[in-house]
Amino acid sequence: MLDTDLTVTADDGTPLAGTLSLPDGPGPHPAVVLLHGSGPxxxxxxxxxxxxxxGAPLATALAAKGIATLCYDRRGVGATPGDWRASGFTGNxxxxxxxxxxxxxHPAVRAEAVGxxxxxEGALHAMTLAARHDLRAVVLLAGFARLGEDAMRWQAASIFSGLPAPVRLLRRPLGALGNRVLAKVKTTETDVTRIAGNPLNARWMREMxxxxxxxxxxxxxxxVLAVTGEKDIQxxxxxxxxxxRLVPGGAEVHRVPGLTHLLRGDPGRHTIRSYRRLLREPVDADLLTLVSGWLAARLDG
Structure with a gap:
């Protein structure tokens, strides 16, 4: 596999610093754009x-199947200039x-074989790309099918239910506080606002x-291949x-036992407090095999 620097020039001229990972052997190759989750x-x-x-394990798995991968730094992150908090959901x-x-x-890529x-969050943008562009394949890892506010409220309730009992006793006042924060965010007009003195990406929140x-x-x-872990709490x-049901012609879906939002398996009781431990583990190998094999069957035809 050969990694090469590739700059994506955004609509407003911002240079998004990225890496194009190319498989060994002559091209042009089928390719995918990898879109990550929210935040910096x-x-x-x-x-x-x-x-x-x-990024690296997925690009490696795809390169072994002859597929190139492009991924890039978000605005204000890595080698890309800007402020990630000022970037809206639509801007992403x-x-x-x-x-x-x-x-x-790109000359090393087969234009008719791109996914x-x-x-x-990247899965949500993948849905919109697929709805507006002629793609050969779409993989949705932990994407939701509902209104953004409903998804955010489900996530908050799911994470809260795994917190220690003394914290759960505060469900009502903390829920009221969360509602006040959401109500305040909805009335903002700036890209960034402050909540309790801390900067918040308000534009992203409003649009999401x-x-x-x-x-x-x-x-x-x-x-479409859609994969969500059975233990996803987000x-x-x-x-x-x-x-x-919604995708015309249906979608291949996998609810993977033990898999979490972090794309690692957790054999025990999974809560938000498990994240630090799980991030020391590699991305689930079976997931990489599933995604790379599925894409190869659809992009290399």
């Missing part, structure tokens, strides 16, 4: 101390669309809350059924 995420899928480290999609254009036009892989992925799912005509695994 770099091309590897890492956000500070939260090192998901999805527009950057993803720019990355898709760049990889499709997208998205995890968490009103985003309904069901509209995009119903407009996808490319083959996305409801039951949404896989809705994804399969």
């Amino acid at each position: 995420v770099d091309r590897h899928g890492n956000a500070g101390k939260i090192a998901l480290a999805l 999609y527009e950057d993803a669309a720019a990355a898709l254009r760049v990889v499709s036009a 997208v892989v998205g995890h968490s 809350l009103v985003h309904d992925t069901r509209t995009q799912l119903a407009a996808i005509h490319a083959p 996305v409801d695994p039951a949404d896989l059924d809705e994804i399969a």
